[in-house]
Amino acid sequence: MTSPLEQKKIKIAGPSVVTANRTWDGIVVYRTAAKSWSADLSEAAIVRDSDEAKALLAESVADDVGAIGPYIAPVQVGADGKIEPGNLREQIRRTGVTIGSTAQA
Amino acid sequence: MYAYDEIDRTLVNERVSEFRDQVQRRLSGELTEDEFKILRLQNGVYLQLHAYMFRVAIPYGTLATNQLRALAHVARKYDRGYGHFTTRQNIQFNWIKLAELPDALADLAEVGIHAMQTSGNNMRNVTSDQWAGVAPGEIEDPRIWSELIRQHTTLHPEFSFLPRKFKIAITASDHDRAAIKIHDIGLKLIKNEKGETGFEVLVGGGLGRTPFIGKTIKHFVHGRDILSYIEAILRVYNQYGRRDNIYKARIKILVHELGIEKFSREVEEEWQHIRNSSLQIDDEVIEDIRSRFTYPNYEKLPHMPDELRQAAADPEFEAWRKNSVSPHKVQGYSIVTVSLKPIGAPPGDATAEQMDALADLADKYSFGEIRVGHEQNLALPHVAKRDLPALWKALDKLGLATPNVNLITDIIACPGLDYCSLANARSIPIAQELTRRFANHELANLIGRLHINISGCINACGHHHVGHIGILGVEKNGEEVYQITIGGRADEGAALGNLIGPGVKFDEVADVIEDVVEAYLALRERPEELFIDTVKRLGVEPFKERVYATR
Ligand code: HEM
Ligand code: SF4
Numbered sequence: 001m002t003s004p005l006e007q008k009k010i011k012i013a014g015p016s017v018v019t020a021n022r023t024w025d026g027i028v029v030y031r032t033a034a035k036s037w038s039a040d041l042s043e044a045a046i047v048r049d050s051d052e053a054k055a056l057l058a059e060s061v062a063d064d065v066g067a068i069g070p071y072i073a074p075v076q077v078g079a080d081g082k083i084e085p086g087n088l089r090e091q092i093r094r095t096g097v098t099i100g101s102t103a104q105a
Numbered sequence: 106m107y108a109y110d111e112i113d114r115t116l117v118n119e120r121v122s123e124f125r126d127q128v129q130r131r132l133s134g135e136l137t138e139d140e141f142k143i144l145r146l147q148n149g150v151y152l153q154l155h156a157y158m159f160r161v162a163i164p165y166g167t168l169a170t171n172q173l174r175a176l177a178h179v180a181r182k183y184d185r186g187y188g189h190f191t192t193r194q195n196i197q198f199n200w201i202k203l204a205e206l207p208d209a210l211a212d213l214a215e216v217g218i219h220a221m222q223t224s225g226n227n228m229r230n231v232t233s234d235q236w237a238g239v240a241p242g243e244i245e246d247p248r249i250w251s252e253l254i255r256q257h258t259t260l261h262p263e264f265s266f267l268p269r270k271f272k273i274a275i276t277a278s279d280h281d282r283a284a285i286k287i288h289d290i291g292l293k294l295i296k297n298e299k300g301e302t303g304f305e306v307l308v309g310g311g312l313g314r315t316p317f318i319g320k321t322i323k324h325f326v327h328g329r330d331i332l333s334y335i336e337a338i339l340r341v342y343n344q345y346g347r348r349d350n351i352y353k354a355r356i357k358i359l360v361h362e363l364g365i366e367k368f369s370r371e372v373e374e375e376w377q378h379i380r381n382s383s384l385q386i387d388d389e390v391i392e393d394i395r396s397r398f399t400y401p402n403y404e405k406l407p408h409m410p411d412e413l414r415q416a417a418a419d420p421e422f423e424a425w426r427k428n429s430v431s432p433h434k435v436q437g438y439s440i441v442t443v444s445l446k447p448i449g450a451p452p453g454d455a456t457a458e459q460m461d462a463l464a465d466l467a468d469k470y471s472f473g474e475i476r477v478g479h480e481q482n483l484a485l486p487h488v489a490k491r492d493l494p495a496l497w498k499a500l501d502k503l504g505l506a507t508p509n510v511n512l513i514t515d516i517i518a519c520p521g522l523d524y525c526s527l528a529n530a531r532s533i534p535i536a537q538e539l540t541r542r543f544a545n546h547e548l549a550n551l552i553g554r555l556h557i558n559i560s561g562c563i564n565a566c567g568h569h570h571v572g573h574i575g576i577l578g579v580e581k582n583g584e585e586v587y588q589i590t591i592g593g594r595a596d597e598g599a600a601l602g603n604l605i606g607p608g609v610k611f612d613e614v615a616d617v618i619e620d621v622v623e624a625y626l627a628l629r630e631r632p633e634e635l636f637i638d639t640v641k642r643l644g645v646e647p648f649k650e651r652v653y654a655t656r
Binding site: 021023024025026027028064065068069087088089092093096097098099100 | 131132133134137138152154155156157200201202203204449451522523524528531533534537583585
């Protein structure tokens with residue numbers, strides 16, 4: 001996964017969301033249509049073209065106290081409207097590490 | 106052990122209150138992330154995929170038991186019950202909340218631990234041999250000099266805004282356990298013909314996108330001149346280092362572009378200006394530092410105590426002893442490497458319970474001291490040989506006696522895509538699968554010494570270039586693909602590995618590594634010929650043919 005932190009120009013290929021990490025505790029959050037942040041991907045605002053994406057990102061960047069490092073991430077939207085992360089990186093951010101628990105002792 | 110003086114204690118405490126204030130202002134919105142980022146980085150706080158990551162320094166890899174317990178406490182109270190020991194004698198916590206970080210730092214400060222200069226473009230934690238002070242044949246304890254450099258460079262304004270991060274490692278043994286040849290400056294403690302202590306100085310080593318093995322810039326710099334010499338190197342770097350391009354900013358690029366001759370002439374010239382300044386070190390300064398390192402009151406003990414003779418009948422104990430126990434400079438004592446590489450687990454992780462229990466064992470069996478090595482294992486530096494059987498049993502109960510030190514399952518791996526925001530691919534699950542494939546101890550022993558190093562991107566935190574087998578995760582069309590190299594090494598014979606063929610998919614990596622190992626077993630001249638020596642003798646081709654013939 002090429003790190004989205006390198007994101008320079010904004011061009012999206014399909015449905016996308018804006019994601020970031022919440023400032024006070026660092027957890028993964030998504031920008032909602034209500035101009036706020038949610039830890040739940042199903043509440044994320046979906047954007048479908050570059051202008052929408054740009055606008056959502058600009059609004060997210062402006063909310064610097066709420067969350068840090070916002071960027072645009074691809075998602076897949078099922079026929080039932082269910083939102084799934086669009087790549088492995090985002091999948092891992094959503095569901096956690098793929099390595100089992102470290103509490104092996 | 107090393108006892109901090111008042112200056113250090115004050116410094117560490119002031120730093121905590123300063124950071125507490127900065128965090129407050131960040132949370133209230135008074136500071137933007139842009140303004141805050143450099144401040145948090147100066148305190149070891151990164152942003153990873155899932156959370157903030159907090160990197161804590163373990164200077165020259167030496168920990169007292171109260172310090173290890175404090176790390177366990179931080180893991181338990183502020184994190185998810187474990188920490189990750191890295192290749193540069195640091196520990197990382199993966200799930201820290203920004204709002205709680207000042208408290209975690211304050212708790213660590215109570216035992217003299219801090220996170221200064223564990224990130225950012227400054228002088229990083231000065232690392233050393235994890236066997237410093239106890240390795241047979243060492244010139245003298247390299248930590249004395251690590252500490253001198255640490256004191257001089259910590260918060261030094263001239264070195265706080267370098268073109269890029271800067272890493273120094275020091276060894277005092279012929280066998281290099283500190284990987285000095287892949288550091289910005291590598292120092293090897295030596296004696297000249299007159300018996301004076303000084304350093305062979307190497308410069309320009311490093312991994313990452315453009316890896317280089319460090320080159321000797323000066324064969325002997327007297328100990329008293331080492332600060333001025335390092336400062337001269339840093340001044341030349343500060344002046345000419347590329348600040349315009351992050352990929353070209355490390356000193357290795359400058360050394361490469363100028364050539365070592367021109368670079369050393371520049372350094373020499375600078376050095377002549379500052380050599381006889383206040384940077385010249387008085388013997389008293391060194392003596393003062395030396396006096397702050399305390400060594401145990403060793404007993405006079407037999408070379409081969411009865412306890413050890415009896416335990417030798419137990420093949421499981423023997424398997425562990427052969428791989429984990431090393432000679433000590435004092436008769437009757439050993440250095441014990443504690444494997445943080447259990448089969449199937451993430452390399453370098455330790456739980457809070459393991460850290461606490463290990464601290465208890467270190468109090469009981471190692472004069473209260475623990476070491477951290479760059480291979481992501483821990484060590485108990487002063488274990489009486491008669492205690493080895495009892496220690497082994499206790500470590501085994503904790504899951505800390507996997508008999509695999511230096512074997513194929515003793516893997517170095519970076520956090521990769523499971524944690525790291527820069528990653529292209531996962532590292533840890535590759536390591537886990539490989540340890541399962543080679544879990545059989547007889548097999549691992551038959552293969553012998555073999556280092557596998559894995560990085561999840563080109564930044565090379567997992568030292569893949571210098572693994573006997575190196576695995577680098579990259580991304581191709583949205584998929585994880587792994588490039589495999591062989592023939593790298595990180596010790597005194599440091600070398601970069603060579604690619605053996607096209608990249609392979611996540612699910613195929615372990616199969617390919619099995620084939621590489623099979624090829625080695627077929628190609629080696631005799632059982633004692635190590636993997637790395639077979640590769641050196643034959644080159645990459647015969648491996649390539651065997652591994653890729655059927656793919
Ligand atoms: C948040 C996680 C991490 C980030 C963002 C990070 C970032 C980086 C970057 C950008 C580089 C390349 C520097 C360059 O070539 O100029 C690098 C190199 C390196 N990092 Fe990390 N790293 C992380 C975790 C680790 C861990 C867990 C380890 C130890 C296991 C580690 C040890 C190293 C080492 C040894 C190098 C290569 C040596 C060198 O040339 O400096 N890092 N890291
Ligand atoms: S090598 Fe890459 S993936 Fe691994 S820790 Fe370093 S920056 Fe992250």
